[in-house]
Amino acid sequence: MALTDQHTLQLDGFLPYVLNRLADRVSQDLSQIYATDYGLTIPEWRVIANIAEHETLHARTIVALTSMEKTKVSRAVNSLTERGLIRQQPSALDSRSRDLALTKAGTAMYRKLVPRVLAWEQELLNGLTSGEQRDLLRLVAKLDRRIQELVEESGGR
Amino acid sequence: MALTDQHTLQLDGFLPYVLNRLADRVSQDLSQIYATDYGLTIPEWRVIANIAEHETLHARTIVALTSMEKTKVSRAVNSLTERGLIRQQPSALDSRSRDLALTKAGTAMYRKLVPRVLAWEQELLNGLTSGEQRDLLRLVAKLDRRIQELVEESGGR
DNA sequence: CTAATATAGTTACATATGCAACTAATATTC
DNA sequence: GAATATTAGTTGCATATGTAACTATATTAG
Known part of the structure; x- marks a missing residue:
């Protein structure tokens, strides 16, 4: 066994590491x-979920909300459009953008997905008390605000 | 604004979503x-950190610890070996595997990285009380055990 | 002990991704 | 109100990744 000295990182207590590993496992499953x-x-699902939540959105807003690369968003939006799941309309205010919305088919798919996804989340959260669930969400949100500060300070991506 | 009905997912309260977004932003920065x-x-850094923590390790152990794809680990291990940062020795017990260890150069790099990475973590955790930090690590660890149960149930990857 | 099965790790190929350069439109500055 | 700088989104290209097939070794069953 490695000695526990101050030169060795304890990965199980290192937040970026455990956070990523957990997020990855969760996403994967x-x-x-x-x-x-x-x-x-995954990018397509995120695009759909974001549009559904806000009714209508520009691609750039999805980029801001998710921190996904704009090329990732662009490609997801286009493939979803080709598949007839979302619809694009010229934006009145800025003709570089288009208003994105779910089509009937997109809404239908989303409606079928939501309960399954929520049921899955429930299974994941099974082992936590509702207090713990609240705490976790609160702490994650707090850290998320913090990391965005750090990103802005350092120049952002 | 979208109505808040039971058919619409509230992404900011949906753990898989907020967890991934946070983990991504953290990793990225x-x-x-x-x-x-x-x-x-990122995979190379994880391989180094895992070997450093355990002194010596097989590739398959890194796969188990991190849930990274075995091809990802394989490629990271090979590129690190080529760069002279890790060393491979035939395993006494299983000749399919090799014992992986850091070289002098690998250890030196790791030693220089650890304090910087810890300082960065400290900045991230700035806004949380030490109680919140403990809670967060505890909850993440708990969820991680839970997700691994779920993965095993459903067949694993 | 041999045959069948499983495991560690690599490779090949197809797909996904990120960055940089680009087009088109909008905002800003003088 | 041109000229300049920014911004939204796309495309090209190089790199990263995941899946499946493979090699070599170990393990299990009979």
């Missing part, structure tokens, strides 16, 4: 629902 | 340290 059964990639 | 200054990719 959850994605089986929308990937296997609906042929959606 | 942290990686500037080892990517820009040391030319390490």
Whole structure:
């Protein structure tokens, strides 16, 4: 066993590491629902969920909300449009952008997905008390605000 | 604004979503340290950190610890070996595997990285009380055990 | 002990991704 | 109100990644 000295990182107590590993495992398992059964990639699912939540959105807003690369968003938006799941309309205020909205088919798919995804989340959260669930969400949100400060300070991506 | 009905997912309260977004932002910002200054990719950095913590390890153990794809680990291990940062020795017990260890150069790089990475973590955790920090690590660890149960149930990857 | 099965790790190929350069439009500055 | 700088989104290209097939070794069953 490695000695526990101040020169050795304890990975299990190192937040970026444990956070990423957890997020990865969660995403991986959850994605089986929308990937296997609906042929959606993770970026596509995120785009759909964001549009659904806000009714209508510009691509750049999705970029801001998710921190996904704009090329990732662009490609997801285009493939979803080709598949008839979202619809694009010229924006009145800025003709570089288009208003994105779900089509009937997109809404239908989303409506079928939501309960399954929520049920899956419930299973994940099974072991936590509702207090712990609240704490976790609160702490994650707090850290998220903090990391965005740090990113802005250092120049952002 | 979208109505808040039971058919619409509230993404900011949906754990898989907020968890991933946070983990991504954290990774992205942290990686500037080892990517820009040391030319390490995220998988390479993880491999180094895991070997450092355990002195010596097989590739398959890294796969188990991190849930990274075995091809990802394989490629990271090989590129690190080529760069002279880790060393491979035939394993006494299983000749399919090799014992992986850091070289002098690898250890030196790791030693230089650790304090910087810890300082960065400290900045991130700035806004949380030490109680909140403990809670967060505890909850993440708990969820991590839970997600691994779920993965095993459903067949694993 | 041999045959069948499983495991560690690599490779090949197809797909996904990120960055930089680009087009088109909008904002800003003088 | 041109000229300049920014911004939204796309495309090209190089790199990273995941899946499946493969090699070599270990393990298990009979």
